[in-house]
Amino acid sequence: MTDTPRQTYMTDALGPLPFCPGCGHDTLIRALDRALVKLQPDPSKVVIVTDIGCIGLSDRYFATSAFHGLHGRSITYACGLKLARPDLTVIVLKGDGGCGIGGTHLLSVARRNIGITLIVANNFNYGMTGGQHSVTTPVGGITASTPWGNLEGPMDLCATAAAAGASWVWRANGFDKDLADTIANAITQPTFSMVDCWEICTAYYMPRNDMRKKQLLEFAENNGYTFGLQVDKPRPEYTAQYRRIVDAAQTAPKRKSAIEPKLKGNLEKQTGIIVAGSAGQKIKSAATTLSEAGIYASLQATQKDDYPITIQTGHSVAEIILSPDRIDYTGIDAPDYVVLLSADGLKRIRSKVESLDQNCVVYAEESLELPPTNAEVKRFAFVDTGKKAGRFSMATVALATLIADTDVFPLEAFDWAIQRGRNPAVVDLNTKAAAAGVELVRGR
Amino acid sequence: MGLEFIEGNEAIARGALAAGCSFFAGYPITPASSILNHMQQRVAETGCTVIQAEDEIASIGFCIGASMAGSKALTATSGPGISLYSENIGLALIGETPMVIVDVQRQGPSTGSATKGAEGDIQFIRWGTSGGLPIIALSPTTVGEAYELTYRAFNFAEKFRTPVFILTSKEIGLTRESTDLEAIELPERVDRKLIATESECYLPHAFDAPEDVPPFAPFGGDHITRYTTSTHDQAAYLTTDPETTQKMIDHYTSKIEAAADELTLVKEDFEDGAEVLVLSYGVISRSASVAVDEARRAGRKVSSIVIQSLWPVPEKRIRAAMAGIRKVVVPEMNMGQYRREIERIAGAGVEVVGVNKMDTTLVSPKDILTKGGLL
Numbered sequence: 001m002t003d004t005p006r007q008t009y010m011t012d013a014l015g016p017l018p019f020c021p022g023c024g025h026d027t028l029i030r031a032l033d034r035a036l037v038k039l040q041p042d043p044s045k046v047v048i049v050t051d052i053g054c055i056g057l058s059d060r061y062f063a064t065s066a067f068h069g070l071h072g073r074s075i076t077y078a079c080g081l082k083l084a085r086p087d088l089t090v091i092v093l094k095g096d097g098g099c100g101i102g103g104t105h106l107l108s109v110a111r112r113n114i115g116i117t118l119i120v121a122n123n124f125n126y127g128m129t130g131g132q133h134s135v136t137t138p139v140g141g142i143t144a145s146t147p148w149g150n151l152e153g154p155m156d157l158c159a160t161a162a163a164a165g166a167s168w169v170w171r172a173n174g175f176d177k178d179l180a181d182t183i184a185n186a187i188t189q190p191t192f193s194m195v196d197c198w199e200i201c202t203a204y205y206m207p208r209n210d211m212r213k214k215q216l217l218e219f220a221e222n223n224g225y226t227f228g229l230q231v232d233k234p235r236p237e238y239t240a241q242y243r244r245i246v247d248a249a250q251t252a253p254k255r256k257s258a259i260e261p262k263l264k265g266n267l268e269k270q271t272g273i274i275v276a277g278s279a280g281q282k283i284k285s286a287a288t289t290l291s292e293a294g295i296y297a298s299l300q301a302t303q304k305d306d307y308p309i310t311i312q313t314g315h316s317v318a319e320i321i322l323s324p325d326r327i328d329y330t331g332i333d334a335p336d337y338v339v340l341l342s343a344d345g346l347k348r349i350r351s352k353v354e355s356l357d358q359n360c361v362v363y364a365e366e367s368l369e370l371p372p373t374n375a376e377v378k379r380f381a382f383v384d385t386g387k388k389a390g391r392f393s394m395a396t397v398a399l400a401t402l403i404a405d406t407d408v409f410p411l412e413a414f415d416w417a418i419q420r421g422r423n424p425a426v427v428d429l430n431t432k433a434a435a436a437g438v439e440l441v442r443g444r
Numbered sequence: 445m446g447l448e449f450i451e452g453n454e455a456i457a458r459g460a461l462a463a464g465c466s467f468f469a470g471y472p473i474t475p476a477s478s479i480l481n482h483m484q485q486r487v488a489e490t491g492c493t494v495i496q497a498e499d500e501i502a503s504i505g506f507c508i509g510a511s512m513a514g515s516k517a518l519t520a521t522s523g524p525g526i527s528l529y530s531e532n533i534g535l536a537l538i539g540e541t542p543m544v545i546v547d548v549q550r551q552g553p554s555t556g557s558a559t560k561g562a563e564g565d566i567q568f569i570r571w572g573t574s575g576g577l578p579i580i581a582l583s584p585t586t587v588g589e590a591y592e593l594t595y596r597a598f599n600f601a602e603k604f605r606t607p608v609f610i611l612t613s614k615e616i617g618l619t620r621e622s623t624d625l626e627a628i629e630l631p632e633r634v635d636r637k638l639i640a641t642e643s644e645c646y647l648p649h650a651f652d653a654p655e656d657v658p659p660f661a662p663f664g665g666d667h668i669t670r671y672t673t674s675t676h677d678q679a680a681y682l683t684t685d686p687e688t689t690q691k692m693i694d695h696y697t698s699k700i701e702a703a704a705d706e707l708t709l710v711k712e713d714f715e716d717g718a719e720v721l722v723l724s725y726g727v728i729s730r731s732a733s734v735a736v737d738e739a740r741r742a743g744r745k746v747s748s749i750v751i752q753s754l755w756p757v758p759e760k761r762i763r764a765a766m767a768g769i770r771k772v773v774v775p776e777m778n779m780g781q782y783r784r785e786i787e788r789i790a791g792a793g794v795e796v797v798g799v800n801k802m803d804t805t806l807v808s809p810k811d812i813l814t815k816g817g818l819l
Contacts, residue, residue, distance in 0.1 A: 014681070043668060044666060044667065044668055045664055047663050047664070051673075052673075060670065060672075060681060060682070063668065064668065065663050065664070065669050065670065066672075067509070067512070067663070067670070067671045067672075068671065068672040068673055068674065069505070069508075069535060069671075069673050070505075070531050070532060070535055070673055073501060073502075073505050073532070076497070076501065076502040076505025076506055076508075076509065077505050077506075077508055077509035077512075078509065079502075079505075079506055079509065080467075080469070080505060080506035080507060080508060080509020080510040080511075080512075080513070080517075081510070081512070081513045081663055081664070082509075083467070083493050083506065083509075083510055084466075084467055084493065084510035084511075084513035084514065084515045085513045085514070085662075085663065085664040087664070088513070088663065088664045104498050104499060104502075105498065105502055105505075108497075108498040108502065242493065246487055246488070246491060246493075247491075249487065249488035250488065251488060252486070252488050252489040253485060253488070256448075257446065258447060258448050258626075259448070259449070260446050261447070288449065288620065291449055291622070292449050295447050295449060295622045299622075300622045301449060301621070301622045302619055302620065302621045302622070303449070303619065303620040303621075304615075304619050304620075305618070306559070307559075308559075309474065309558060309559065327621070327730075328731070328733045328734045329730050329731045329733075329734045329806070329808065330615065330619055330621075330727070330806070331731075331805065331806040331808055333808055333810065
C-alpha cells in the first residue's frame, strides 16, 4: 500500500477506453475505478476477470492484475483464483451474452457463495458480434437475429441469481449517480455479490429499438423491474468455510496398511479366477479379500470388476489373477476357476462358461442350472450356507470353499485378510462365512 | 517392502499429491470419478483444495484460475469431458498454464460405454483444441506407472509451463494391482521458476530464445500480472501484429519441441538380429509383453518398445528401435491411431501392421501373436 491514496486504478498506457461514443460500458468502468479508489485495495491483490464481449475489452485498462478468458467462463477462473487465494479481491466484468452461454456458472457461484463480485454490463444484446439478441433482450426487441422482434422472454438476472441463493444482489443502471458506491458496496461484501447494471448500447440496441435513458427506465417500470438492492441475505462464504474446515481436519481417515508377505502360495503359474454373482452379494469385497490374501501369501494379484452403474441390482463379476510372477496381461481368456453364485452372474458370463475347457473348475451354487461346459463342475450349497452365516456372506463362503478345495494358498492367508477389515461386524461375519465355506469341502 | 492392492486412479491421486498438487477440480464421470474421491479422501492430510465443479468446463476453468494463482492443479475426466475441456485446453496452452489433465479413457465415441475400456483418445488429445500446438501426453501401463507418470507430468507441467496430459484408461484406472508405490524411484520435484521479487516489471510471457520458458508470477503475488485468451504479446496484451503473433506461436511450439529428448520416456527390450519390432503403449503394452515372451520362446527374434511419452512422439528413439527392423507391429485398443505416427516415421521398406480392436475388451497376447504374425 502506498502512503498517499491512489487517485485511480486505471492505466492510460493503452490510450482511452475503446468503447463506441455514448456506450454505457464507459460509465461502468469509470464507476468501478471510483469504487476501487474509495476502497484503496493493494492493486496486486485485485484481479479484474473478464470474458468475451465488448466489456471484455476493459480488463487491460486497469492497473491491477487482469484475467481475460473464454466466452461466458469468467466466473470459473474467478472462482479458481478465489479458491486458491481467498485473500484476493476478485471482480468479474461480464456481459449479458456471457450470462447466457455461462448461465450455469452464474447459478453455481450464487449457490456456492464464493466471495467474488460479479458486475454484469447488461445492454440487452451482443455488441461485439453485431447486435444479436441475448438472454436479456426484451420481448419484441429488434436485433440482428430477431428482425421481426424477439419472441423469447428475457431472463431476469437478479431474480435468477436470487433464486440460486445469491447473498447480495443489486440492480443498477448506467445513469445511477451512486453507481460507484453501489459497486464499492458489492466489493465489500464477503459473500458472492452481483450488480446487474442496465446500460445503453449506442451502436446497436439503442438505434434499433429507441432504447435511450427514458425508455430504459420506462421499460423497467412497466415490467416490474426495480432498481436498487434486490437481495441481502448474508450466509457463510464458501472459501472461508472450506479453509476453516480443512485446517481443523487434522486426522486422516484410517487406511489399510501395505501388506508384508508372510506366507507362501502354492501357485506355480498365473491363475485366473472369475467370480460371478449378483450386485449386493459383496462379490467385489470378497474378491479383494481373496487378492489381499494372495499377496500375503507372496503372490502378485490384479482385480477387475464388472457391474452395472446401479447398485444392489443386476450382475456383479470380479476377475482376479494370482501369480507367483509379475502379471502383465490382465484379461482372463481361459480361467482356471469360475465361481458362480447367481443367475445374474451366470447370464453375464454365460458364453465364457460355455467355452470353458477341461482344465477349469467351476464352483457353482447348487441350485443354478448350468449350460453345457467341458469344465469340471463342483456344486455347493453356497446360498443356504450363506443365509445361515449371515447376509452378504455368500461370496466369502464360496471363496473359502475354493481355497480349501484348491489350496492355491494357505487358508491362514484368507483369514488374515478377513481380519484386516475395518468394520468389526463385517470381520466377524466373514470369519464365520469362511469357516462355513471350508466346512462345505471338509464335510464332504 | 510392502504391497498395496490399489487401483490406477488411486495411484494417480497419490502421484499428484507426491508432486505437490494443491488444487483439484473435477466433475464426476465414469471411469475417472474415483480420482476425485481419492483426492477428497486425502484433503485432511494434504490441505489440498478439492472441489466438484458444476460441469467439465468449470472444472478446467477452476484449475486454470488456481494454477495462475500459484497452485499445482489437477483435473480428471474421460473422453466426453475432454470434449468439454477443449476450448480451455487452448487457453491453458497459450496462457502457459501448468496443470495436469487426466483422461481415463472409456469406449467412445460420444457417451459410448461408461464402464468399458478403450484407448480411443490418442489423436483426440493431440489435436484436442483449435490451433494444433504441440502438447505433452504420458501414458502409463501399470498402476505403479500411473503414480510415477502423474508425478512426472507435474514436473513437466511446471518446468515447461504447459498443460500435460495423462492418457490412461478404465483398464488401469479401475484395475487393482499389487503395487509397491514406495519402491518407485521418483525424480526430484520441480516447481515453476518464479520471477525474481525485485524485478520491476513483469512480462507474463517473456522469452529471448523462442524455446525459453517464461518465469512465473502468480496472481496475488508481488507483481501485477495479466492473462488472456486473445492472441497476445509477451506482456499478455492483445496483438494483431503478424510478426509478434508468429513469434508467440513459434515460442509455444519450440519450447515443447526443443525439449523432445527430455520429454522422452520409453521402455526398450531389444533383441539382437530382430527384424520384428512390437511397439505398444498403455495397457496393451502388457499384452505385447506376454506376446513377445511367447514369440521368443517359440524361437522368434522380436524386439519391443513401449512408449510412455506418446506426445511429442519420441521419434529419435523410435527410429533407433527400427534399425534393422522390417516389420513393426502396433497393437492398439483403437482402430490404428498411433500407427499413423509409426507409418510416418517408418517410411518405405518397413511394413507397419496394426492389431486393432474396439470391442471394449483388451487386445490379447494371442491377438498380437496371430494378427501381428509373430509366430
